[in-house]
Amino acid sequence: MQSKSCFAKLFALTLALALGIGCASSSASPTSATPPAKPIPAESGEAAIRFLEDRVKRDPDDFPALNNLAGRYLLKLRETGNLQWLELAKRSAKASLKSVQAEQNPEALHLLAQTEFAAHDFAAVRDHARQLIELENRKAYPHQLLGDALLELGEYEAAKKAFAEMEVRQRGGHSTLIRQARLAQLTGNNERAQRLHSDALQLASEMVPPEREAVAWIRWQLGETAFSVGDYAKAEIEYRDSLTTFPNYYRALGGLAKTLAAKGDVNGAIEQYRQATAILPDPVFIAALGDLYEAAGRQAEAKAQFALLEKMAALAAANGEVYNRVLAQFYADHDLKPEAAYQMAKREYDARRDIYGADVLAWTSLKAGKIAEAQAAIKEALRLGTADAKLFFHAGMIARAAGDKAVARDFLQRALKLNPQFDLRQASIAKQALAE
């Protein structure tokens, strides 16, 4: 039972982090009905964490306790997005491995790999996943871990194979469905993605006891998919359901705010983003809040948000590189520091060659005046046939800069048709460009 619930957590975690920053899109309408949302009580993790901490303080070699602790810290991380939990999880996983080696203690290696995933060190996750496959080939989780890492590194064919191996070993779990949904999304089949997510939600809701974070995450993902195809009404319902399941869940707070903005409710969106940034000052939220203030004519407050983002960038530089891609995109979106943004995106893309990395590189290259590089990069970003308004918009703007008006027009139209309010700031730029 321990290992089963652990798997569920792991799947949810890896996906949650994998998808947290990227955005997906689709061209289909949702079909499956989802189970009604109800609040799921939080696990009483706090007392357990204290108990386990006390235990390992008295016996630093109690590796089952250290593993348990690392798992609970990781859950806290998924629930709050607060990277400080990552540090604690990493420490306890490492302490566990120090007391008992990976050969006898694969769980600790798995936990360590999850912390590496959260820290965006995907190459390390890949290597550790391969080591875990050596150790526990018959189990599904090492293959799942490998697939998740490869996906982030842009090795889509190899990732697909890994997920296939995973499915052979664990058929029909919600984690498996989530992986398939992700693949469907990347290849432009949003309808299938939506259906698979609904099925995954069904399965996750039937778990006893249900896992709050896993259910809330899938609901949020349903909202994301609905949003990406411009179905804001459905997106709002999904996000609200997610918040019913898990009040103050930061992903859903941000999603709801984004949806309200897309529906034109600027003040509601501002309030919602304020709440979200209070829970977690995610740079994405802060940038969006700044844009909203600007749209509402509240220049001073917009400036304050952008100033805060600058400070956060400085803090992020001190904390690690998790937010680099977000910052690069923010700079490009706001025509700030084009060269620095380009360098950041390039460094990122050198390390992981996924389509969203290619997209940010393309977008920052355009802003830095490197049109040829932008064209090459956006081609890479579109190579899977992903249906995402932002990718289309960037492709359109790059084609426009290159003087290819017909292609530009086509991409911009596709972007606005798929998701007319894909971004408060960029959607209106797209419309302007199209009107010229």
Place this chain on the structure above:
Amino acid sequence: MLSFITSGLTQRRRVSIWALCALMAITIFQATAHPLGNFTFNHFVRVESGTDRAKIRYVVDLAEVPAFQEAQKADTDQNGALSATELAAYLESVAQGYVGGLKLTAGGKPVALKLEDKQIGQTPGAAGLMTLRMVFDLTGDWEASGSSRLAFENTNLIERAGWREIVVTPLTGATVFDSTAFGNAVTDELKTYPEELLAAPLNESKAEWSVMRGVAPASAKPLTLRDGKPVTVARDRFAELITVEKLTPTVILVGLLLAFALGGAHAMSPGHGKTVVGAYLVGSRGTFKHAAFLGATVTITHTFGVFLLGLVTLFASRYILPEKLYPILSFISGALVVVIGASMFSKRLGALIGLNHGHEHHSHDHSHTHEGDSGHTHLPPDEISWRSLLALGISGGIMPCPSALVLMLGAISLNRVGYGLILILVFSLGLASVLTAVGLAFVYGGKLLDKAPGATRWLKVLPVVSALVITVLGVAICYQALQQAGVNPADFWHVELDQAKSFSALATLGLGFVIGLRHALDTDHLAAVSTIVSERKNLFSSLLIGGLWGIGHTVSLLIAGIAVVFLNLNIEKYEKPLEFCVALMLIGLGLNVLIKLARGGKIHFHEHEHGGHHHVHPHLHDGKPEPEPHTHHGLKLGVRPLVIGMIHGLAGSAGLLLVLLATIKTSWLAFAVIAIFGIGSIGGMMLMSLVLSLPLHLTAGSFTRTNLAVRALAGVFSLGFGLFMAYELGHELF
């Protein structure tokens, strides 16, 4: 002795480590990271709970991101920095919100919290950002009803990530039990966070506890510390006597006997002036009658003290808190003792060295006459008076034993007032019996001494010493009282140097003086000086030695100061080797004294042996043969302490000096500080050598053996401390 040595050393070590920390803070500067990251709101609450009143300290610490956000609101002139007025205005604007988020209920009824004080400040955090810290002090009062169940909740910013800590402690006289909160804090009011490898941040937003006066019921779960151990409140056996279930004659009898025994035991615990009483009676050669009178005074005063304080506590507790009353009484008692001691000391010292009479012969005659006249039954008016006895008795009894007070209050709340009063009376009797017995032991011990051969000289010195002891004890009591009142005189000695930054030039100079004074009292300094002083009997020359030491100390400090200020030298590097030299020097000094002693005192003592043994009269400084031993050491008197002081100045003070200098911008001020520091240390050292030499001085003429013993002690002390220091430092150096 050993603990004295080690505590001396740790203190010293602490100074240099602290200096290092301060330096690091200046160069690197990095505030302790918030355990939940740089976007957290962190809360600390300490509730000090009484039965009808609570004091609450609430600290909010905003990490970098929220501090930046709030700073944008607070920065009304939009200049990017927060002035003191902007901060104050911001605090004013948010205070009510924060205070409103704290909920205290007593017995289910909400308690209104009154904001007594508030503060705000910024500290540098990560990435060049500031963090914001606010402190709120609140009080709440409610109608007490025996024991009450209290609940506290901090509802502020509950949804936001951060450290949330609640600590509950009892106010004086109250007992907290069945508490969901712990009795000790993890953070230093959010100034430092634990740096454990694996520790999730605290998340304490609610607490519930019960509180009552006296002893908690047996079934109650006592308040515990975070490690699970109970908060150590010494078990109050006396106060437990009143809470027995049923009062049968046997229980009462046992209770009375126990009360008497506990009273006696209480008298043996420190702080009840046994020494004062003993010293007084011996010094003034009191009798059984005096001792008995003293005992009675103590009993009556103590009993009435408890009654009075109990009544005051009961009826005036809304206006005066017992914990405020205690130090006042304590202080009165201490002051009384100081007055008695000081007046006796001045009289007796005058009599002894013959200042009052001009010549030692005179004083000798005088003392002879009154021994002859009055014997031991009749007292000369200037030695012992009923009035001073009464004062002394009151000072011994005025300070009621806290457990007696708790018992009194318990008796009232249990409607067993009569029994309680009797218990207290018996308790006081027990207390007084022991005090009297101690006094009598001293009296008869003193009489035995009287009969011993050659005791006359000893007896002449004893009153002076006893008066001194009384004065010192009185000062100690006053000091304690001040501490209890929250005025900590020690704070002045431990002023944190980083505060010096904000001091004015004058205050910096004052600080230099105080540090200098304190510095002179460092153990290694005392060890060194005591060896030199132990060879002097002349008060003046002791004073001189202290002064010379201080001058030597200051000279080398000035040299070091020049090096630091003008050459930017890093003295810290040489500190350890120099300290090692000090250790070697201490060993040498100690050995020197001991060797001299072993050779049989060919120094100035044998001179006195001739005169001092048979006759009472030859006095140390007035005696004609005295100058000779001084010239014997004539040259060394000047050079030795000077050199030793210089070595000390180079070694121990480097860290202290560096820190101080680092905080001072202008070099003239830096040198002024060194000079003032020097004057302070010269003064301190003179004082110390005087104090150190007093016992020697007073015993030198009469008891060569005593003197030898004291000198040997000084030698051994110096040697031992030197060896210890060398051992500790050797570890680090080699």
